[in-house]
Amino acid sequence: MGGTEHLTVERAGATLVLTLNRPEARNALSLPMLVGLHDGWAEADEDDAIRSIVLTGAGGAFCSGMDLKALAAARPGDGRPAAGDPYRERFAADPDLHWKAMLRHHRPRKPVIAAVEGPCVAGGTELLQGTDLRVAGESAVFGLFEVRRGLFPVGGSTVRLTRQIPRTHALEMLLTGRPYTAREAERIGLVGHVVPDGTALDRALETAELVNANGPLAVEAVKACAYDTAGLTEAEGLALELERGMPLFRTADAQEGTRAFAEKRPPVFRRA
Known part of the structure; x- marks a missing residue:
């Protein structure tokens, strides 16, 4: 540091x-x-x-x-x-x-x-x-x-x-x-x-x-999208939201989050 x-x-x-x-x-x-x-x-x-x-x-x-x-x-x-x-x-x-x-x-x-x-x-x-x-x-x-x-x-x-x-x-x-x-x-x-x-x-x-405690890939994508859509029209912003958001569903972290919810345990995210 x-x-x-x-x-x-x-x-x-x-x-x-x-x-x-x-x-x-x-x-x-x-x-x-x-x-x-x-x-x-x-x-x-x-x-x-x-x-x-x-x-x-x-x-x-x-x-x-x-x-x-x-x-x-x-x-x-x-x-x-x-x-x-x-x-x-x-x-x-x-x-x-x-x-x-x-x-x-x-x-x-x-x-x-x-x-x-x-x-x-x-x-x-x-x-x-x-x-x-x-x-x-x-x-x-x-x-x-x-x-x-x-x-x-x-x-x-x-x-x-x-x-x-x-x-x-x-x-x-x-x-x-x-x-x-x-x-x-x-x-x-x-x-x-x-x-x-x-x-x-x-x-x-x-x-x-x-x-x-949240998925780091999701947190960073949400922050980036919130700022990057600020100057766009609603239609442009919604399109960018899908572009940024949908790939997250295919990550190992998303699968881990869903699995942890079903198993009633804290998720272990690995930024993957």
Whole structure:
């Protein structure tokens, strides 16, 4: 497992747990954190033993947004040599790395579950939109504050938010720049569950275990199809659903799932 000084990587059974670990800065996104996230998503994609991912933050915070100074220092072509700084070298080698890390230009094939405590604002809310399932502690705070500073939320929010929550709520969040409580975020559909403070990670891990118990080929195909059909007409989407879904019925895992149901035992899926 990888990780950096600002991103902790752990295993909890078949779940990869990525923890934003810069609590003194309310887990503002830094170069080491972005590199760690990028590598964490890659590890989950490449390791078939990983069936789900939980993303959380250390020290009672999720993420307070981008450390703009750190990101500016990472961009190639700024006149400063990257040699000797492993993180700047990574950014120089892949100028798209930060967008992949933020899940703007990358979608992990495994389900990503966010466990949010405390602030999840600006870049934190943008990162959140790249996750699939979301749990928040009661004191969590959300919001896209960029317009308050004359900035633009280029992490994907003007495209994704209107597709994830009703347009009027998305535009209110984008245009007012005001904070949202966890309960309000739940009401508008930005998060799925609100739990007592300090228990978001526990709930996320419980949800991950439910995901992990299912057929991995089926889970990954369902996630991919749900996203890939989003921009299609209903007829196009239904056609793609058959294209993606029907082959699953011919897998050994599908046969095992049916057999286990008949025999009243937990299935043993082998990704085959």
